[in-house]
Amino acid sequence: MVNGRRERKDAQRNLERVLQAAHELFAERGSDVTMEEVARRAGVGVGTIYRRFPSKEHLWAAVSHAACMDAQQCLYQATAQQHDPVGKLRALIMVQYRRSEEQSALLDMRPEAASESCANSSDQQQLYAALHAMLQEVIVEGQRRGTIRQGAPDVLAALCLELLNPRTFLHLRHIVGGSAEDCAEHAVQFVVAALSARG
Amino acid sequence: MVNGRRERKDAQRNLERVLQAAHELFAERGSDVTMEEVARRAGVGVGTIYRRFPSKEHLWAAVSHAACMDAQQCLYQATAQQHDPVGKLRALIMVQYRRSEEQSALLDMRPEAASESCANSSDQQQLYAALHAMLQEVIVEGQRRGTIRQGAPDVLAALCLELLNPRTFLHLRHIVGGSAEDCAEHAVQFVVAALSARG
DNA sequence: GCCAAAGTGGAATGTCGCGTCCGTTTTCCA
């Protein structure tokens, strides 16, 4: 579409293939994937990738950005449909765990390790922050209603957040052996118990 | 000491220096440390390291082994001095968090990712397993006494375990801003609430 | 103090993955 000329459709198709391939590989194995692997899976040459993305980090950022925006969107929607804090908590855990099943490496984020090359994009950190904020909001609301015990909301949210990490899901999955939903249910029980106001 | 001849004392000294340097660097930054960095910090040449350890993985394994054995020892001792489940839980968290302060990268283990080159040694997995077993034992005992709620002990232990990971500590530390003990106390409150039998 | 064995350091080598370059192929417009 540049300079009055339509974008060539092979170029368009290849961009899609590259993004698709990169998404699949990154989601599964994180950023320690070779550019050549991505190219091979996409059925193109490495040069084609570099035409669109100046570096591996840029490709990672693009894939990560899309995945994180999507995840954030899903999390917002899921909580919006719930009206009590416990329901919102359950929704967050369910959604996060279901996504972890397919995209553990892409969603795995460690906010404290901000500088490790492209393994952690700022989008992941933003997703983490958004999730932390959502949890905190739920906790504050629960405290207002008296269903969630007192205590610094940011700290409680941080502890819950650890249990929402894809790694936790994988670990749990390994032990429980059941579906993502089964695992999520265990985590929900645990978190709810940890947060509930004492009887 | 081989072949009737004493081990040269420069060799012995250098081995100690290498292990010390490797421990410091690995503890801080994990296995993405250059052999040359280790050599430099130890004040030796890389050749000297390779004389003792056939590969970087072997060096990592040696350092990791020592750290994990030591950690396991500390955890056992700490729980042995406590006589009720909650006390044992508190002790485990306190000890683990204090160690995390210095050795987060060495103790950080992800049992589900067993094959990622040398970043995860089998010792780390064993430490993880031991910690999981200790938690499980504490939980079973608490359930017997009626102070800990019912539920699959392995699953409950797995969820607690996530909160004992050095990453969790670092994240919490960042938010709380206090000492390792402060962070541990928050985690203890959370875990105890999550596990307590309902009133 | 002498010397053979043990140990040392760091330059050289091999491997691997990122990113570039350019001859070839495809597409689009007229």
Added chain:
DNA sequence: TGGAAAACGGACGCGACATTCCACTTTGGC
């Protein structure tokens, strides 16, 4: 259909590391 422009792909260059090699140094036994 012809040809210019855009896109392609994969061989190649390069830097970063792990590991090897060997001329040189230190040590322990005599």
